[in-house]
Amino acid sequence: MKKATHQATKEHNTTLVLKTIYHEDQISRADIARATSLTRTTVSEIVTDLIGVGLVKETGVAPSTIGKPPIYVDFDAHARQLICVDLSGDEFQGALVNLKGDVLLRHSLPVGGRKGDAALLLAHRLVEGLWAEATAPVLGIGIGTPGPVDTEKGIIRQAVNLGWANLDLRQSLGAHYTVPIHIANDSHVAALAECAYGGHGRSPSLVLIKVGEGIGSGIVLGGNLHTGDGFSAGEVGHLCVVRGGAPCTCGNLGCLETVASTRSLLALLRQQGLHFPDSPLGRALSSRGATLDLLREFNLGADPQARALVRDLGTHLGVVAASLAGVLDVHQIVLSGMPSLFGETLLDAIRSEIAARILPDQARETHVSFSSIGSDIVIQGACALVLRNELNLP
Numbered sequence: 001m002k003k004a005t006h007q008a009t010k011e012h013n014t015t016l017v018l019k020t021i022y023h024e025d026q027i028s029r030a031d032i033a034r035a036t037s038l039t040r041t042t043v044s045e046i047v048t049d050l051i052g053v054g055l056v057k058e059t060g061v062a063p064s065t066i067g068k069p070p071i072y073v074d075f076d077a078h079a080r081q082l083i084c085v086d087l088s089g090d091e092f093q094g095a096l097v098n099l100k101g102d103v104l105l106r107h108s109l110p111v112g113g114r115k116g117d118a119a120l121l122l123a124h125r126l127v128e129g130l131w132a133e134a135t136a137p138v139l140g141i142g143i144g145t146p147g148p149v150d151t152e153k154g155i156i157r158q159a160v161n162l163g164w165a166n167l168d169l170r171q172s173l174g175a176h177y178t179v180p181i182h183i184a185n186d187s188h189v190a191a192l193a194e195c196a197y198g199g200h201g202r203s204p205s206l207v208l209i210k211v212g213e214g215i216g217s218g219i220v221l222g223g224n225l226h227t228g229d230g231f232s233a234g235e236v237g238h239l240c241v242v243r244g245g246a247p248c249t250c251g252n253l254g255c256l257e258t259v260a261s262t263r264s265l266l267a268l269l270r271q272q273g274l275h276f277p278d279s280p281l282g283r284a285l286s287s288r289g290a291t292l293d294l295l296r297e298f299n300l301g302a303d304p305q306a307r308a309l310v311r312d313l314g315t316h317l318g319v320v321a322a323s324l325a326g327v328l329d330v331h332q333i334v335l336s337g338m339p340s341l342f343g344e345t346l347l348d349a350i351r352s353e354i355a356a357r358i359l360p361d362q363a364r365e366t367h368v369s370f371s372s373i374g375s376d377i378v379i380q381g382a383c384a385l386v387l388r389n390e391l392n393l394p
């Protein structure tokens with residue numbers, strides 16, 4: 001018992017020291033002791049261990065007027081590499097990433113409608129290609145994938161588009177690679193990326209809503225990902241926002257995905273062209289076809305039809321954002337993916353929906369913004385997933 005406690009204390013102290021070094025450019029052992037309230041001896045022992053495993057390096061001598069000048073230490077971001085994979089799009093994307101989340105190299109493979117074993121083989125090929133290019137020891141493999149994922153076992157419960165059900169991806173990859181493998185839902189890892197790299201501080205609470213062909217969200221409470229009892233927390237794409245609305249792939253009517261996914265938005269845009277062929281938007285649709293860029297351009301130009309479409313999109317996203325903000329009392333709602341094309345028009349519509357649906361004080365404190373991470377958000381999230389599981393970072 002005593003031994004176990006000693007071991008737990010040592011691990012806790014090591015994490016504390018590593019986090020402190022990770023978040024500073026360079027720092028002396030004395031300043032680590034001050035920042036962590038650990039003794040100089042404890043800090044020195046831990047730093048020696050961390051230098052031994054290569055995660056920390058000495059970087060130079062600090063200027064000092066009295067006594068022996070202290071030596072700076074710094075986190076070595078290149079000591080390990082991570083293989084990070086995003087299986088959520090039309091292309092499987094992968095990257096080799098360093099310990100600070102910087103992408104060093106990328107590979108991508110088009111899915112081309114592959115399902116089942118063929119899609120699994122493609123995922124294997126992607127990891128194999130990245131593994132072959134690694135130039136430092138690999139800390140782990142992180143994967144963001146559609147569908148609910150049993151993150152403890154590494155089993156994908158269901159990914160409809162890829163034809164996967166109860167796929168033990170960890171075991172499948174684990175037969176070839178002996179490093180830790182962490183797998184989670186793509187929206188969940190995107191929330192981890194926002195938490196780690198979105199500039200919200202060290203232990204933020206936030207909800208990230210990821211909008212593309214599908215819609216999902218990730219919920220981070222006090223720095224920890226909330227996955228839910230059945231690993232389906234944040235499954236907002238199938239919340240009903242239009243009573244008696246269009247049929248959804250899930251069998252219900254009027255789900256958020258029927259009005260706010262990329263495909264649904266384009267279908268609504270096309271309808272505008274059919275109903276009003278002689279309007280400026282209608283004419284542009286018949287000559288250029290329905291694209292998100294066209295809608296963005298007409299929204300920017302204050303075209304009334306485009307504005308109405310974008311406001312409707314904001315209203316529907318706002319219904320869901322308001323419910324999340326109201327129930328969880330989380331003040332940061334971050335949108336990732338397609339919505340960022342529509343700027344303030346969209347944000348205003350979401351904000352007014354939130355104001356109309358929850359307590360005024362709560363609404364005032366709820367901030368809605370676009371993620372600054374961009375299309376790498378799942379790759380970055382896969383990196384954050386491995387880092388937090390293996391090194392308790394960032």
Ligand SMILES: [Zn+2]
Nearest residue numbers: 238248250255
């Ligand atoms: Zn649905």
